[in-house]
Amino acid sequence: MSEQDGLFLYGIVPSDVEPTPGTPGVGDPPGEVTVVRQGPVAALVSEVTPDAAVGRPADLTTYQMLLDGTAAVAPVLPVRFGTVVAGPGAVRELLDAQGDRFAAELDELEGRVQYVVHGRYDEPELIRRVLDDNPAAATLADQVRGQPEGVTREQRIRLGEYISRAVELRRDAESRELLDALAPLAVSGAHRPPSHELDAANVAFLVDADREDEFVDAVEEFAEQRRGLVRMRLLGPLAPYDFTSADRVAR
Amino acid sequence: MTVATTDGQAGSALERSGSSSSLADVVETVLDKGVVIDAQISVAVVGIQLLEINARVVVASVETYLRFAQAVDRLDITPRNQKGLPDLVEGASGAVGAGKAAAGLGKTVGAIGGAVRDAVGELGSDGDRDRARPRRRRRNEEYDDE
Numbered sequence: 001m002s003e004q005d006g007l008f009l010y011g012i013v014p015s016d017v018e019p020t021p022g023t024p025g026v027g028d029p030p031g032e033v034t035v036v037r038q039g040p041v042a043a044l045v046s047e048v049t050p051d052a053a054v055g056r057p058a059d060l061t062t063y064q065m066l067l068d069g070t071a072a073v074a075p076v077l078p079v080r081f082g083t084v085v086a087g088p089g090a091v092r093e094l095l096d097a098q099g100d101r102f103a104a105e106l107d108e109l110e111g112r113v114q115y116v117v118h119g120r121y122d123e124p125e126l127i128r129r130v131l132d133d134n135p136a137a138a139t140l141a142d143q144v145r146g147q148p149e150g151v152t153r154e155q156r157i158r159l160g161e162y163i164s165r166a167v168e169l170r171r172d173a174e175s176r177e178l179l180d181a182l183a184p185l186a187v188s189g190a191h192r193p194p195s196h197e198l199d200a201a202n203v204a205f206l207v208d209a210d211r212e213d214e215f216v217d218a219v220e221e222f223a224e225q226r227r228g229l230v231r232m233r234l235l236g237p238l239a240p241y242d243f244t245s246a247d248r249v250a251r
Numbered sequence: 252m253t254v255a256t257t258d259g260q261a262g263s264a265l266e267r268s269g270s271s272s273s274l275a276d277v278v279e280t281v282l283d284k285g286v287v288i289d290a291q292i293s294v295a296v297v298g299i300q301l302l303e304i305n306a307r308v309v310v311a312s313v314e315t316y317l318r319f320a321q322a323v324d325r326l327d328i329t330p331r332n333q334k335g336l337p338d339l340v341e342g343a344s345g346a347v348g349a350g351k352a353a354a355g356l357g358k359t360v361g362a363i364g365g366a367v368r369d370a371v372g373e374l375g376s377d378g379d380r381d382r383a384r385p386r387r388r389r390r391n392e393e394y395d396d397e
Contacts, residue, residue, distance in 0.1 A: 009288065060277045067281075068269075078285035085288065094288060116280065123322050131323075141323045149317070159323060160316025168311075195279050197315055223265035233266040235276060241284035 006084040007036070007091060008054065010044040011067050011239065012077040012102045017042060023066070026059040027052045033066060036088050038095035041102045044070065045091060048084060055082065067239035075109035077102060077244050105244065111209045112187055114243060115236035117178060117219055119200035121167065125229050126198070130166040137162040167198065174230070175201045181222050185215045190242045200230045204242035212237070 008026055015037045024030035025046025033046045044066065048054055063081050070076040085091055095102070131138045140159040144152040171194060178201045179189045186205040194202055207215045216234065223232035268276070 012286065057274050057277070060274070060281060064277050064281050078281070080283070080285040080287050081281055083288050124326055127319070127322055127326055141326075144320055145324055149320075152320075153317075156320035157313055157316045160313075160319035161311075163319040163323075164311040164315055192279075195275075197311070220263055220265045223263070227264040231266070232264060233268065235268055235280065237269070238280060241281055244284070244286050 005047050005049055005087070007045040007087060008048045009079040009083045009085055009091070010046075010063060011070060011079050012095070012106070013042050013044060013070060013074055014103075014106055015040055015042040017044075017070065017074045017076075019044060024062070025066070026054045026062050028056075030062070036091040036095070038092040039099045039103075041095050041099050041106065043079075043091050043095060044076075045088075054084075064239075067241075068237070071113050071239035072237060075106040075112070076239050077105055077109070078239050078241050109206075109240055109243070112206050112240065113209060113212070113237035114240045115205050115207055115215065115219075115234060116192070116203070116238065116242075117182070117205065117222075117232065117234055118202050119174065119178075119223075119226070119230040119232045120196060121170075121198045121200050121230055122228065123198060126167065126170075127163060129229070130163050134162060134166065137166075164197070171200055175203060178203050178222060182215065182218055185211055185218055188243065192242065200226075206240055206243045207237075 008031075010025075010033070013035070018035055019033045021032075023033040025033045025048075027046070027048045031047035033044060035042045036045055060081065067076055067078050085094065131141050137159060140155050140162070143155050144159060149156060175191060179191070182203075182205055183189055186207050188206050190204045192202040192204055205215070219232070219234050223230070226232060
């Protein structure tokens with residue numbers, strides 16, 4: 001690599017992990033994903049040029065697939081997307097300084113993967129239920145239906161506010177129920193912020209590989225109980241994006 | 252009341268997707284996550300614009316309220332206490348709802364994709380992501396030694 005080139009950092013792994021030769025990394029043209037080892041830990045990296053526009057959708061996908069693929073066979077600590085370091089020397093320095101902490105976290109993650117359970121309300125069904133539960137909102141709904149927006153703006157805003165608050169309350173309850181229902185089958189759970197105004201729940205779980213089937217069955221059951229009201233999705237298995245201590249900045 | 256009638260599906264109520272099911276999922280899953288490395292050894296941290304996208308927060312606004320009110324307009328006006336016919340109607344409206352939900356999601360994906368592309372001034376097609384489907388293996392033979 002030339003002196004200006006940097007190394008894009010994907011994740012930290014135990015030093016016995018090795019990438020499949022020829023795996024392309026981020027950037028265009030992509031560098032090959034390689035590993036830099038130091039003691040018991042290693043970093044998955046690929047070369048990028050300094051002016052590389054890394055951050056295309058394809059780069060994000062490459063990053064995630066590499067980490068998810070790794071998580072399927074070995075513990076991995078994702079490094080925040082977009083981290084580029086000066087070269088192999090800097091990587092070794094980092095691994096040397098943080099090796100114990102990284103190794104301890106990797107031990108914790110051994111045999112575990114992340115799942116994300118994401119639910120989104122079916123809007124017509126949700127609104128129907130809100131109006132059923134809330135006579136004041138139902139009255140407003142009767143007033144605005146079929147009327148021009150200009151004439152009923154005030155009522156519309158109040159009605160929309162009722163619905164919006166109802167969604168927030170239901171979301172809180174739904175998320176708590178989800179966490180309660182699945183916590184016994186998971187190592188830990190973490191709320192994720194809603195990504196849409198109709199989000200019903202968005203929770204990440206760290207799951208032991210030998211309890212995956214049980215966990216998935218429980219999510220299926222949870223989804224079944226909400227069929228028609230909530231579109232439930234299960235993402236994973238994923239690398240443990242929500243279960244690395246990212247708040248502890250590596251120094 | 253309308254259990255299992257709204258989407259008309261006999262299959263699982265749960266949608267499964269593995270890695271990278273859509274760009275919106277990828278953005279939401281990976282951005283702003285993971286170990287942060289000290290800036291002292293980083294020569295560059297790219298993708299700042301992307302991190303800002305992830306910081307978008309769902310905030311209720313008058314716009315949201317008016318949109319919900321419009322959704323009420325679109326709702327079938329069925330007497331709330333009648334059974335029988337409403338089931339049929341709800342079945343039909345459920346199908347419409349599903350279509351809308353899908354369209355809405357598509358819009359989100361487009362919006363985020365657009366923002367990402369704008370941020371870096373480049374266009375990546377979704378097909379690109381199949382290019383890299385890395386495999387990992389553990390060198391078990393060395394595992395015991397280390």
